[in-house]
């Protein structure tokens with residue numbers, strides 16, 4: 001089988017990590033409950049920033065957000081290692097800026113994720129992921145972001161959403177914990 005994964009907020013807890021980074025940088029102590037109630041992907045609002053200020057803050061913090069100690073979600077590394085061991089193909093499809101391709105790949109490897117250079121796609125726009133997913137003829141694809149998931153409705157690929165506070169309105173099959181994956185795949189097979 002061919003499995004495709006988004007990285008940020010699907011395999012790793014990036015926004016929450018960034019929220020901690022913002023608290024520290026701005027000398028604030030905004031509670032995680034506020035983070036968990038956000039109904040959009042962007043995290044700047046609780047810090048009193050406009051969209052423009054938020055975007056500046058995000059871009060100037062990228063180094064720390066991407067390459068420090070952002071934790072993978074529980075079970076994610078083990079799942080991808082197991083899939084690889086079982087002979088499945090793993091693809092990463094991330095809209096991180098293209099200049100972050102090599103370091104992101106290396107960072108993932110350091111966390112224990114199995115990465116093949118030729119299966120690593122980086123730097124496309126959210127709306128362009130669908131073309132790669134179709135071209136690769138993935139059996140399964142996992143993502144968190146409504147802007148991506150909304151483009152995948154007519155894909156042959158079986159799509160799953162990693163539950164986040166900003167995607168609860170989506171009606172496609174969802175999971176919140178990677179330990180649920182076996183059951184999920186089982187249900188998907190029954191749908192075919």
Ligand SMILES: [Mg+2]
Pocket residue numbers: 006007008009010143144145
């Ligand atoms: Mg994502």
